[in-house]
Amino acid sequence: MKNVIPVKGMSCGGCKAAVEKAVGRVPGVTSAQASLEKAELAVEYDEKKAALEDIKAAVREAGYTAD
Ligand SMILES: [Cu+2]
Numbered sequence: 001m002k003n004v005i006p007v008k009g010m011s012c013g014g015c016k017a018a019v020e021k022a023v024g025r026v027p028g029v030t031s032a033q034a035s036l037e038k039a040e041l042a043v044e045y046d047e048k049k050a051a052l053e054d055i056k057a058a059v060r061e062a063g064y065t066a067d
Pocket residue numbers: 010011012013014015016
């Protein structure tokens with residue numbers, strides 16, 4: 001399953017890396033690519049193991065806003 005989530009609050013490469021790392025740790029996530037320019041996160045995951053809400057929660061725990 002692929003999804004794109006709007007993420008607010010990323011302002012540099014460190015933020016991008018932090019979001020990707022946090023989401024990459026969610027079980028079932030196979031790919032996480034954040035874009036500073038678009039203020040979004042492209043994520044691929046196994047929907048049997050991870051829910052979109054878990055991914056958003058990981059973004060929020062890292063300190064950013066996920067719609
Ligand atoms: Cu930053």
